[in-house]
Amino acid sequence: EAQVTQNPRYLITVTGKKLTVTCSQNMNHEYMSWYRQDPGLGLRQIYYSMNVEVTDKGDVPEGYKVSRKEKRNFPLILESPSPNQTSLYFCASSLKDREVDTQYFGPGTRLTVL
Amino acid sequence: KNQVEQSPQSLIILEGKNCTLQCNYTVSPFSNLRWYKQDTGRGPVSLTIMTFSENTKSNGRYTATLDADTKQSSLHITASQLSDSASYICVSRSGTYKYIFGTGTRLKVLA
Numbered sequence: 340e341a342q343v344t345q346n347p348r349y350l351i352t353v354t355g356k357k358l359t360v361t362c363s364q365n366m367n368h369e370y371m372s373w374y375r376q377d378p379g380l381g382l383r384q385i386y387y388s389m390n391v392e393v394t395d396k397g398d399v400p401e402g403y404k405v406s407r408k409e410k411r412n413f414p415l416i417l418e419s420p421s422p423n424q425t426s427l428y429f430c431a432s433s434l435k436d437r438e439v440d441t442q443y444f445g446p447g448t449r450l451t452v453l
Numbered sequence: 454k455n456q457v458e459q460s461p462q463s464l465i466i467l468e469g470k471n472c473t474l475q476c477n478y479t480v481s482p483f484s485n486l487r488w489y490k491q492d493t494g495r496g497p498v499s500l501t502i503m504t505f506s507e508n509t510k511s512n513g514r515y516t517a518t519l520d521a522d523t524k525q526s527s528l529h530i531t532a533s534q535l536s537d538s539a540s541y542i543c544v545s546r547s548g549t550y551k552y553i554f555g556t557g558t559r560l561k562v563l564a
Contacts, residue, residue: 343496374554381457381542381554382497397551429496438485438504438546444496 341366343445345430351451352420360415360448362430368443370436371413372397373405375426376447382429388413389436420452455480457545457555465561470533474558476526476543484546488517488528491540491557500528500541533562 343364352358364371372387374397384397388407402424404416413432417424428448433440457478466472478486485504489497501510501517503526509518514531530537543555 379556381556382552383554384552431496439502441499441502444498446496447494 341443343430343432343443345428345445345448347448348446349449351453353453354421355419358417358420358450360417360428360430360450362413362415362445363411364413364430364432364443365411366432366434366443367410368432368434369410370434370440371407371430371432372442373403373413373415374429374431375399376429377426385415385428420450422452424450425452426450455545455547455551455553457543457553459541459543459555459558461558462556463559463561465563466533468533468535468562468564472530472533472560474528474530474541474543474560476528476555478524478526478543478545478553480524480545480547480553482548483521483524484548486517486519486526487544487546488515488526489542489544491542493539497542530560535562535564538562 346361369390373385374382376382383399386405388394430445431442433442460475487502488500491497500515503510503519516529519526540557540559542557545553
């Protein structure tokens with residue numbers, strides 16, 4: 340089944356404790372992206388990747404890191420999480436980033452930073 | 454400032470009725486307009502994608518329209534079903550790589 344998977348789905352952590360949220364897709368997609376969704380704000384793009392070893396900042400990259408060493412994986416790293424990073428995170432992928440390419444979203448990771 | 458505004462914020466309708474959701478966008482340069490359905494606790498799922506030259510696109514009971522002159526889009530749902538209860542998100546793509554999301558319309562369909 341074609342899908343985007345994220346792990347973990349739920350995570351409660353404490354301020355300053357490094358964490359990684361994994362994202363994997365099995366559709367051989369070149370484009371991958373991370374978003375956060377907060378009440379009243381809609382989804383906002385954190386980072387995106389056009390292909391292996393090619394990443395760039397989105398609208399809200401502060402406090403996050405990403406890497407794209409393999410085509411299928413695009414992990415999101417929080418080196419020192421803070422409470423304002425409590426949010427619902429989505430990974431998405433598309434074949435490329437052409438105008439009409441559909442983005443497929445993962446199921447989401449709900450992160451709480453205490 | 455690039456932004457996408459949706460109305461209403463929430464809507465309650467009876468099963469079988471039609472409804473229309475609105476989206477106004479101020480995005481430059483404009484590339485395309487997308488509608489997504491997001492069930493509670495799940496990731497958004499694409500419904501339609503319309504480029505500048507398209508003014509209507511259907512996906513089953515969902516029909517999206519686009520007026521590039523007034524910078525408005527609508528999503529019409531025909532003969533609503535209980536499973537249509539979800540949030541509907543309007544997204545405008547600006548140039549390459551950049552997506553601007555609306556805050557969504559929460560639809561509740563009652564039996």
